[in-house]
Amino acid sequence: MSLTTKTAVELAALIASGEASAVEVTQAHLDRIAEVDGRVHAFLHVDTDGALAAAREVDSRRAAGAELGPLAGVPIAVKDVIATKGVPTTAGSKILEGWRPPYNATLVERLRAAGTVMLGKTNMDEFAMGSSTEYSAYGPTFNPWDLTRIPGGSGGGSAAALAAYEAPISIGTDTGGSIRQPGAVTGTVGAKPTYGGTSRYGLVAFSSSLDTPGPCARNVLDAALLHAAIAGHDPRDSTSIPAPVPDVVAAARLGASGDLTGVKIGLVREFSGEGAESGVMSAFTETVEALTKLGAEVVEVSCPHFQYALPAYYLIAPSECSSNLARFDGVRFGLRVGDDGNRSLEEVMSLTREAGFGPEVKRRIILGTFALSSGYYDAYYGQAQKVRTLITRDFTSAFEQVDVLVSPTTPFTAFELGARTADPYQMYLADLYTIPTNLYGGPAISVPCGLSDGLPVGFQVMAPTLADDRMYRIAAAVESVIGVLTPPAL
Amino acid sequence: MAAISREEVAHLARLSRLAVTEQELDVFAGQLDVILQSVARIGDVAAGDIPPTSHSVPLTNVLREDVVVPGLTREEALSGAPDQAENRFRVPQILTEEA
Numbered sequence A: 001m002s003l004t005t006k007t008a009v010e011l012a013a014l015i016a017s018g019e020a021s022a023v024e025v026t027q028a029h030l031d032r033i034a035e036v037d038g039r040v041h042a043f044l045h046v047d048t049d050g051a052l053a054a055a056r057e058v059d060s061r062r063a064a065g066a067e068l069g070p071l072a073g074v075p076i077a078v079k080d081v082i083a084t085k086g087v088p089t090t091a092g093s094k095i096l097e098g099w100r101p102p103y104n105a106t107l108v109e110r111l112r113a114a115g116t117v118m119l120g121k122t123n124m125d126e127f128a129m130g131s132s133t134e135y136s137a138y139g140p141t142f143n144p145w146d147l148t149r150i151p152g153g154s155g156g157g158s159a160a161a162l163a164a165y166e167a168p169i170s171i172g173t174d175t176g177g178s179i180r181q182p183g184a185v186t187g188t189v190g191a192k193p194t195y196g197g198t199s200r201y202g203l204v205a206f207s208s209s210l211d212t213p214g215p216c217a218r219n220v221l222d223a224a225l226l227h228a229a230i231a232g233h234d235p236r237d238s239t240s241i242p243a244p245v246p247d248v249v250a251a252a253r254l255g256a257s258g259d260l261t262g263v264k265i266g267l268v269r270e271f272s273g274e275g276a277e278s279g280v281m282s283a284f285t286e287t288v289e290a291l292t293k294l295g296a297e298v299v300e301v302s303c304p305h306f307q308y309a310l311p312a313y314y315l316i317a318p319s320e321c322s323s324n325l326a327r328f329d330g331v332r333f334g335l336r337v338g339d340d341g342n343r344s345l346e347e348v349m350s351l352t353r354e355a356g357f358g359p360e361v362k363r364r365i366i367l368g369t370f371a372l373s374s375g376y377y378d379a380y381y382g383q384a385q386k387v388r389t390l391i392t393r394d395f396t397s398a399f400e401q402v403d404v405l406v407s408p409t410t411p412f413t414a415f416e417l418g419a420r421t422a423d424p425y426q427m428y429l430a431d432l433y434t435i436p437t438n439l440y441g442g443p444a445i446s447v448p449c450g451l452s453d454g455l456p457v458g459f460q461v462m463a464p465t466l467a468d469d470r471m472y473r474i475a476a477a478v479e480s481v482i483g484v485l486t487p488p489a490l
Numbered sequence B: 001m002a003a004i005s006r007e008e009v010a011h012l013a014r015l016s017r018l019a020v021t022e023q024e025l026d027v028f029a030g031q032l033d034v035i036l037q038s039v040a041r042i043g044d045v046a047a048g049d050i051p052p053t054s055h056s057v058p059l060t061n062v063l064r065e066d067v068v069v070p071g072l073t074r075e076e077a078l079s080g081a082p083d084q085a086e087n088r089f090r091v092p093q094i095l096t097e098e099a
Helices: A008-017 A022-040 A047-061 A107-111 A156-163 A180-186 A222-230 A247-257 A278-293 A306-327 A345-356 A359-372 A380-400 A424-431 A435-440 A468-482 B006-015 B022-044 B075-078
Strands: A043-046 A075-077 A117-122 A167-176 A189-192 A214-216 A263-268 A296-299 A404-408 A444-452 A455-462
Touching: A008 A022, A008 A047, A008 A222, A022 A043, A022 A047, A022 A117, A022 B006, A047 A117, A047 A189, A075 A107, A075 A156, A075 A444, A075 A468, A107 A117, A107 A222, A117 A156, A117 A424, A156 A167, A167 A189, A180 A189, A180 A444, A180 A455, A180 B022, A189 A222, A189 A380, A189 A468, A222 A247, A222 A468, A247 A345, A263 A278, A263 A380, A278 A296, A278 A404, A278 A444, A278 A455, A278 A468, A296 A380, A296 A468, A306 A380, A306 A424, A306 A435, A306 B006, A306 B022, A359 A380, A359 B006, A359 B022, A380 A404, A380 B022, A404 A468, A424 B022, A444 A468, A455 A468, B006 B022
Parallel strands: A075 A117, A075 A167, A263 A296, A263 A404
Antiparallel strands: A043 A117, A167 A214, A189 A214, A189 A444, A404 A455, A444 A455
16 A cells, blocks of 8 residues: 555545554655655755654544544645744745744645645745746746656645655645646646635745745645635735635535536637647546547636736736745845945845845846836836726636637746756746636636646636636536646656 | 846845845846736736735734733843844844944
8 A cells, every 4th residue: 555646535545544653654755855866956944753653642642532633634735935833934036945944834734734844845946936946946846747848837845745755745836837847847737726715824035915825745636635624714815805705615526527508718819829838738628628639618718918018927926926025135034145344235135135036036126126216117017007007808708708718828838957048938828828827816727638748737727706616517517528647756 | 129128137036135246137138028028918907907916815913912911031032133242133234343
């Protein structure tokens, strides 16, 4: 019996019935990490002692007859942008190397309350800025499907850990596609909940109006269970929505039955495939046809402003990042460079930020400072915020006609490491299909829909704000047709 | 025409408190120019009467009851500081002797 290839649901059932202890399950995953992570590099920090202690606690509670939740004892990996008390949290940056937060993010508290066992922190592009995990200050993560290729980004570590069977579920954050795009290129499931549906308290902020934490898993039901465990209003986050969380688990179970009678699915005309790989479009189109056989009605809708989402995003996100990252000044936490008694605070601050930030972060800080500067504000940042309104109107209009929108998650499959680092704008195209929903705020999910030249292709489902259950239903229906992808053995 | 010059990048880096090397300036100026030329087309769409959206969730002030609750201890707050003295964050000098 290999515990590491089981789903979260199966592991929780084994633990609840006493067929396996939480400690055994945790140790199996720690052993797997020791075996393969030298080649995958999904983890930046493995918290062996903390994980085993948490697992022992679950076993004790079970022995005492406590009622365990649906994820009790299930190991989980957490993206390193999320504050974990006493456990290193670097956001993939040298400027936070060795930092151990004195507090937990809300979602970490919720994961603990759900009985999950945190294995450690996963690799990511520095401050979640990137589409390949090549901008981690600690070296890239490698795609378990092909170790010469990228695992997506910024949450490449959280996705690769799943595809390498190092963890059954993980947490990511999605600012422009950083959960869905890694999910697509690693053949796993990644969901961006409605913005404000999951708490941002305790996230190292990148772009505050877009950042959304969410679940990653190898199948849709596990993702839904994790979603349910972390979602819900948090008074410590002023952007958290005080509304009930839709029953995403029931929706995933409903979708798995494979009946989509009465469901209207919208194809975005502007995402018809220009610039996308033919293998990606073929897998996508075949999946849409399969959904019609399940009873769904498919219609084409126009979202004319989606073509402006990428440029709007690359003005808004850097602008917010230039503001958010001002806090990394070498005063209260993290790195300090050049403090030799002869330099002013300003000089030390500049030298610290020069040494602590990598190239993509510097590029975006400078770009954001430009977009917000006097004389350019109206032409760039102000205009981008108007485009955001137009994109929101496109979504609203589309959802008056259809229940969900679908598209490929990415225009291409996992590319080779280094292939796009010299040209940042080419790298940004990886998020072409994922970014509109971040600007709008609604939920979206990526689920595997087949292979192209032996590499996974992702199918994206976008739903109206707070209708997260709808996207899980469609994603589960896709999974009922395609099945769960199995990566080659490492 | 270049959307952004090397001198502008140097100026923006100073505003951002980023010490950048000469080599970085060359690289960033070229890359930022490509990015800005690619994103400039947003100017084609939005007319003046479209309200901007800054946030997908309406922002309101969130106030809690005025009740004292435990926060971080002094030790916890200082635990990640690069330098500290007398239970405070120690920073490099701000004013010179002449100031």
